[in-house]
Structure formats: structure tokens, C-alpha cells
Amino acid sequence: MARTSSNMLPLGTIAPNFKLKDTNSNNTYSFEDLKGSKGTLVVFMCNHCPFVLHVLSEIIMIANDYRVQGLGVIAISSNDIEKYPQDAPEIMTEFAFQNKIDFPYLFDESQEVAKSYDAACTPDFYLFDNQDRLFYRGQLDDSRPNNGIPLSGSDLRSAIDALIYNRTLKDPQKPSLGCNIKWK
Incomplete structure (x- = not known):
């Protein structure tokens, strides 16, 4: 498990658009199709990363808590499925069903979307x-697998609250940490 940090795309960057297939619905969506009225959370994740598995329940709770407030939630997997077949689209569909992921879980086969977001790890969060x-x-x-810190979603939840309620973010933004994206 390679520990990789986010690249920290500059704040104010406009969300790169995309057209990707949703493994939950078999439909193709763009960022524009899925964005929320208050904002949009894009999460780069995959099926097998221990960092993702550690935080998945909180990601799902955040999606459920904030979608009703106008937050769009999008998950994207960009891993190379030749070397990591457990991240293939049909397994993404099964993974989403088993974990009750009811927001779009998109497959970035070309890895161009991950590159356009400068994504580096799973999970990697963009609000x-x-x-x-x-x-x-x-x-x-601050929770990581086996570090003993309880999962709370506090950093991301504070950012979403600030966004929805028009507040300024005061705390420094710390990079995410996870497995590296499996590049081709």
C-alpha cells in the first residue's frame, strides 16, 4: 500500500468537464449533468484501496447528508484495470451495490479525467x-487505517458547511493520503 498525498490543485480552478460512463446506471454523464445547485464533490476512489475502504462509510454518509442540501456527489475510478482487474467496471457496479453507493460511480478508462484534475491518490476529494x-x-x-483516530469526516464536512452557508474556510487544507492511482 503506497502512501501518496494529494497534489493540491490550486483553489479557484474551474472543474474540468468530462463524459464518463456510470457503472451504477450504464448512462454517460458529464460534470454539468451531475453538479449540485450549491456545489459538487468529486471523489477519486476505487474498489480495493484500504484507505478508501476505511473511509467509505463516511463518504456515503456525507453524500446522504448533503445531497438534500444541493450538493452533487460524484465518484470516479481511474485505475488501470489491466493490472488491477478488481477495479473493472462490472466489479465497480457490484461494489457500489454491496456498499449502497447510490451516487454516480464513474469509470475513467483513459485516465484523462484523473490527469485533468491532477488526482494522485484514492481517496482524493475535490469540492x-x-x-x-x-x-x-x-x-x-485525520483518520487513517490503523492510526486509532476515529472516522469523523470533520475536514470535508467543515468545508461543505462553509460552502453551503457562505462561510470562509479558516483551517489550512491538508492533503488527502491514500493509495496512488494505478497509472497505465
Whole structure:
């Protein structure tokens, strides 16, 4: 398990658009199709990463808590499925069903979307405002597999609350940490 940090895309960056297939619905969506009225959370993740598995329940709770407030939630897997077949689209569908992921779980086969977001790890979080400008990028919270810190989602939840309620983020944004994206 390679420990890789986020690249920390500059705040204010406009969300790169994409057209990707959703492994939950078999439909193809763009960022524009899935964005929320208050903002949009894009999460780069995959099926097998222990960092993702550690935080998945909190990601799902955040999606459920904030979608009703106008937050769009999008998950994207960009891993090379030749070397990592456990991240193939049909297994993504099964993974989403088993874990009750009911937001789009998109497959980035070309890896161009991950490159356009400068994504580096799983999980990697990008929160965009309602003008599609990057408002927050970084970690969910300080919890990591086996570090003893309880999962809370505090960093990401604070950022989402600030976005929705028009507040300024005061705390420094810490990079996410996880497995590296499996590049071709």
C-alpha cells in the first residue's frame, strides 16, 4: 500500500468537464449533468484501496447528508484495470451495490479525467462551488487505517458547511493520503 498525498490543485480552478460512463446506471454523464445547485464533490476512489475502504462509510454518509442540501456527489475510478482487474467496471457496479453507493460511480478508462484534475491518490476529494470553482481539496479527516483516530469526516464536512452557508474556510487544507492511482 503506497502512501501518496494529494497534489493540491490550486483553489479557484474551474472543474474540468468530462463524459464518463456510470457503472451504477450504464448512462454517460458529464460534470454539468451531475453538479449540485450549491456545489459538487468529486471523489477519486476505487474498489480495493484500504484507505478508501476505511473511509467509505463516511463518504456515503456525507453524500446522504448533503445531497438534500444541493450538493452533487460524484465518484470516479481511474485505475488501470489491466493490472488491477478488481477495479473493472462490472466489479465497480457490484461494489457500489454491496456498499449502497447510490451516487454516480464513474469509470475513467483513459485516465484523462484523473490527469485533468491532477488526482494522485484514492481517496482524493475535490469540492467545487456553484460556479464550478475549486473551494476545497484535501483530506476527509485525520483518520487513517490503523492510526486509532476515529472516522469523523470533520475536514470535508467543515468545508461543505462553509460552502453551503457562505462561510470562509479558516483551517489550512491538508492533503488527502491514500493509495496512488494505478497509472497505465
